[in-house]
Amino acid sequence: MKKEIRRLTFVTIIFFSILIIYLTYIQGIIGNKLYLNSLNPRLALVEQETKRGIIYDRNGKVLADNVLVGDRFERQYPYGPSTALVVGYLSDRFGSSGLEANYKEELLGLTGWQRVRNTLRRLTEKPVQGNNLALTIDADLQRLSTNLLGERRGAVVALDPRTGEVLALASSPNFDPNKLEQEWSWINSPKAGSPLLNRATQGLYPAGSIMKIITATMALEEDLNISDYEFYCSGFIEINGRRLTCPRPHGEVNFNEAMMYSCNVTFANLALKFGVDKFKETAEHYGFGKKIEFDLPLKKSQATTNKMNANALAESAIGQGPVLVTPLQMAMVVGSLAMDGVMMQPYLVKNITNPEGKLIWKARPRPYQIVTRKDVAQKIKEAMIATVNEGTATAAALPNIKVAAKTGSAQNPHGKAHAWLIAFAPAEDPEIAVAVIVENGGSGGVAAAPIARQVMAAALRR
Amino acid sequence: MALLLWPSLILIAGYFYIKIFGNHHEGWQPFYALTLLLSGFWGIHLVLKVIDHKGDQLLLPMAATLTSLGLIFLFRLDPDLAYRQIIWTILGILVLVVVTVSLRDYHRLGRFPHLFLSLGLLSLLITVIAGTRIGGAKSWLTLGSFQMQPVEVVKVFMVIYLAGYLNEKRELLVQGVGRPVWGPLIAATTVAILLLVMQRDLGSALILLVTFLAMLYLATGKWHFIAAGGVLFFLGALIAYIVFPYLRARIDIWLNPWEDYAGSGYQIVQSLITLGSGGIFGTGLGLGYSLIIPAVATDFIFVTMGEEMGLLGSIGIVIIYLLFALRGFKVAMKVKEEYGVLLTGGFTALITFQAFIIMAGVTKLLPLTGVTLPFVSYGGSSLVISYLILGLLLNVSESVRR
Numbered sequence: 001m002k003k004e005i006r007r008l009t010f011v012t013i014i015f016f017s018i019l020i021i022y023l024t025y026i027q028g029i030i031g032n033k034l035y036l037n038s039l040n041p042r043l044a045l046v047e048q049e050t051k052r053g054i055i056y057d058r059n060g061k062v063l064a065d066n067v068l069v070g071d072r073f074e075r076q077y078p079y080g081p082s083t084a085l086v087v088g089y090l091s092d093r094f095g096s097s098g099l100e101a102n103y104k105e106e107l108l109g110l111t112g113w114q115r116v117r118n119t120l121r122r123l124t125e126k127p128v129q130g131n132n133l134a135l136t137i138d139a140d141l142q143r144l145s146t147n148l149l150g151e152r153r154g155a156v157v158a159l160d161p162r163t164g165e166v167l168a169l170a171s172s173p174n175f176d177p178n179k180l181e182q183e184w185s186w187i188n189s190p191k192a193g194s195p196l197l198n199r200a201t202q203g204l205y206p207a208g209s210i211m212k213i214i215t216a217t218m219a220l221e222e223d224l225n226i227s228d229y230e231f232y233c234s235g236f237i238e239i240n241g242r243r244l245t246c247p248r249p250h251g252e253v254n255f256n257e258a259m260m261y262s263c264n265v266t267f268a269n270l271a272l273k274f275g276v277d278k279f280k281e282t283a284e285h286y287g288f289g290k291k292i293e294f295d296l297p298l299k300k301s302q303a304t305t306n307k308m309n310a311n312a313l314a315e316s317a318i319g320q321g322p323v324l325v326t327p328l329q330m331a332m333v334v335g336s337l338a339m340d341g342v343m344m345q346p347y348l349v350k351n352i353t354n355p356e357g358k359l360i361w362k363a364r365p366r367p368y369q370i371v372t373r374k375d376v377a378q379k380i381k382e383a384m385i386a387t388v389n390e391g392t393a394t395a396a397a398l399p400n401i402k403v404a405a406k407t408g409s410a411q412n413p414h415g416k417a418h419a420w421l422i423a424f425a426p427a428e429d430p431e432i433a434v435a436v437i438v439e440n441g442g443s444g445g446v447a448a449a450p451i452a453r454q455v456m457a458a459a460l461r462r
Numbered sequence: 463m464a465l466l467l468w469p470s471l472i473l474i475a476g477y478f479y480i481k482i483f484g485n486h487h488e489g490w491q492p493f494y495a496l497t498l499l500l501s502g503f504w505g506i507h508l509v510l511k512v513i514d515h516k517g518d519q520l521l522l523p524m525a526a527t528l529t530s531l532g533l534i535f536l537f538r539l540d541p542d543l544a545y546r547q548i549i550w551t552i553l554g555i556l557v558l559v560v561v562t563v564s565l566r567d568y569h570r571l572g573r574f575p576h577l578f579l580s581l582g583l584l585s586l587l588i589t590v591i592a593g594t595r596i597g598g599a600k601s602w603l604t605l606g607s608f609q610m611q612p613v614e615v616v617k618v619f620m621v622i623y624l625a626g627y628l629n630e631k632r633e634l635l636v637q638g639v640g641r642p643v644w645g646p647l648i649a650a651t652t653v654a655i656l657l658l659v660m661q662r663d664l665g666s667a668l669i670l671l672v673t674f675l676a677m678l679y680l681a682t683g684k685w686h687f688i689a690a691g692g693v694l695f696f697l698g699a700l701i702a703y704i705v706f707p708y709l710r711a712r713i714d715i716w717l718n719p720w721e722d723y724a725g726s727g728y729q730i731v732q733s734l735i736t737l738g739s740g741g742i743f744g745t746g747l748g749l750g751y752s753l754i755i756p757a758v759a760t761d762f763i764f765v766t767m768g769e770e771m772g773l774l775g776s777i778g779i780v781i782i783y784l785l786f787a788l789r790g791f792k793v794a795m796k797v798k799e800e801y802g803v804l805l806t807g808g809f810t811a812l813i814t815f816q817a818f819i820i821m822a823g824v825t826k827l828l829p830l831t832g833v834t835l836p837f838v839s840y841g842g843s844s845l846v847i848s849y850l851i852l853g854l855l856l857n858v859s860e861s862v863r864r
Binding site: 001015016026031045119 | 740745783
């Protein structure tokens with residue numbers, strides 16, 4: 001029996017060791033994450049006893065502040081609906097969203113040793129204040145972008161392509177976070193069109209012709225001389241018995257013209273010529289199919305599916321079929337072309353300061369990915385400049401400033417095409433990159449281009 | 463026995479905590495409570511010295527440490543419960559004294575295995591028929607204003623029965639499953655487990671099964687009996703999963719409590735958040751927020767300890783139970799005759815696996831089954847029986863030295 005007891009002891013030790021390891025995981029490793037879970041009622045107590053940090057825009061304008069109402073602080077948002085989907089809301093009844101939710105650890109002063117210090121302060125009944133956030137958002141540009149969308153559904157993203165700073169991230173419809181309680185039932189009614197959804201980061205749309213940027217990259221990487229070739233568009237091609245068409249036969253076109261007039265047949269042919277593997281690889285370089293870190297939850301964009309036949313490839317090449325993208329993703333794509341192939345990691349929070357104003361964290365711009373070679377990016381840029389000068393994107397042109405752009409009109413099952421425009425300016429030395437989508441707006445050159453033009457003009461005037 | 467200093471220090475610290483932060487309770491003086499408990503624990507020591515009891519020197523201090531910690535956390539959760547638990551503790555101590563004084567020759571237990579079996583099954587049957595349902599399980603007997611959980615004592619009876627029967631029929635059992643001696647053994651265990659399942663006391667059923675398998679292994683030395691038992695259990699669980707909706711609900715909650723975080727998953731979700739909020743060092747005694755968890759003083763008291771003492775504290779508790787197991791099995795190693803080995807092995811497995819099942823249950827390592835944390839959780843039946851088992855363990859351990 002001694003042997004049996006020894007084995008039983010051994011089994012007991014194993015069981016208890018597993019429990020100890022598991023406890024270490026729960027309390028030690030993911031403990032803080034569990035603590036910060038929005039279902040934790042302890043946070044509501046902390047919330048009551050803490051003055052939340054202030055949220056500023058890039059120029060120090062206040063986006064979220066605490067105002068004394070009666071004997072308690074209430075959160076106020078001076079820029080109202082325009083920043084609602086970035087900054088988020090805070091409510092006793094409905095919890096929190098946006099950066100208010102994602103950065104509550106900082107805003108409530110719960111990071112690392114600060115949490116211990118603030119707990120002690122609370123115990124001794126001293127006032128506790130959270131950390132302040134300074135965003136990369138330009139409040140005025142954000143408001144302008146929101147106003148330009150107006151009643152239409154859609155999104156506007158403006159980036160500084162040199163750093164990845166997000167200057168504007170507008171989405172429509174939206175809501176007034178100062179009147180959340182009154183508006184809640186309307187916000188959640190089907191007619192409202194999901195105003196809590198940040199379309200810039202959570203909206204997944206077919207890309208339409210702006211996807212031709214990726215197809216062009218793929219083709220130029222394989223054969224840079226393609227820019228000098230002539231292509232022929234008869235108005236359609238037939239693949240496995242199915243037709244893919246252009247609005248009209250473009251006839252003889254060179255590479256720039258194919259881009260300027262957004263010729264479907266030419267780009268479908270290019271994708272078929274260089275194959276699905278190359279297309280997938282190029283799209284992956286641009287960040288499609290990848291989880292990209294961001295300060296707000298960001299949906300994954302996709303360019304392909306697992307099963308890709310020739311029809312699906314041709315459709316992907318012109319941004320239809322399996323293609324689903326977020327506006328932020330497309331702003332990153334156009335930003336990387338502005339930077340000759342270097343895609344910067346996008347971010348929203350510029351720095352964090354403690355209540356005394358001391359800097360405790362600062363964002364550092366860093367490249368996310370090299371998406372393509374410089375010579376390839378240059379060729380595409382030339383074609384995009386031509387598109388603004390005499391192609392589909394003339395409505396995005398600015399006086400005395402060279403703009404590069406590409407339009408898109410994405411077919412979708414919900415009515416008129418979604419109007420897209422992606423652009424950057426000034427073309428020689430880019431300072432701003434934008435992506436605009438107007439849901440069911442029709443032609444990108446008509447509905448989206450004027451919005452992009454005004455956003456770029458305002459940004460460059462700063 | 464200098465180790466009794468630790469629970470004493472814990473109790474004294476608890477006393478000062480109550481003095482400083484506690485809300486006073488009518489009719490009770492914390493100082494009297496402290497004196498009572500201290501004299502209780504040191505009293506056992508004294509009694510054991512006087513009667514020249516040569517039992518194990520470590521088991522009692524470990525149990526006393528657990529009970530003292532449990533009392534402090536109970537006080538912090540609900541002073542009323544803590545004061546009642548003090549009475550149970552004193553009762554447990556008295557039972558321990560009675561057992562160590564009058565049952566020193568534990569062989570007397572082995573004479574009537576079937577008596578214990580009959581008593582055990584009978585009380586389970588009564589509970590199934592006339593029991594009261596409290597918190598999901600119909601496992602309580604109510605006599606006037608007095609309530610008890612017969613299952614606690616049934617577990618003890620079953621271990622005594624199994625030790626006796628297995629010891630007597632060992633030689634025959636080893637020869638194979640076809641032998642008729644297996645009949646009563648399997649039948650008795652199955653009936654007991656089924657009666658527990660009918661009460662919806664799945665935790666106790668599981669503990670009984672684990673204890674049975676452990677003792678069977680000790681007696682026969684054949685691991686394939688255990689494997690067969692495990693397979694049968696798995697099949698039984700599978701059938702039960704299909705047949706009983708409440709069991710299915712339990713398993714689904716275990717797999718994903720977050721899906722219904724406000725309803726059926728609430729308890730386990732809040733338990734995990736509570737443990738996470740404690741972090742590594744804990745919030746400190748009384749500064750946690752675990753009162754929102756239903757059954758926090760009984761099944762979930764480990765979570766309160768985890769929040770307020772942190773990871774270091776919760777691992778400490780786990781280690782005390784592990785040491786208890788190691789000590790119990792060490793006694794079993796040294797006992798010269800087989801009945802004592804089976805008894806010690808069975809009781810040690812009973813206590814430590816009950817602790818394991820509930821600690822793993824509230825942390826979502828295993829599906830949650832509501833059982834108490836031995837020596838710690840609030841509950842008279844559980845606490846008194848835990849001390850009874852401790853007394854029996856001490857008695858067996860004494861035979862090693864005699």
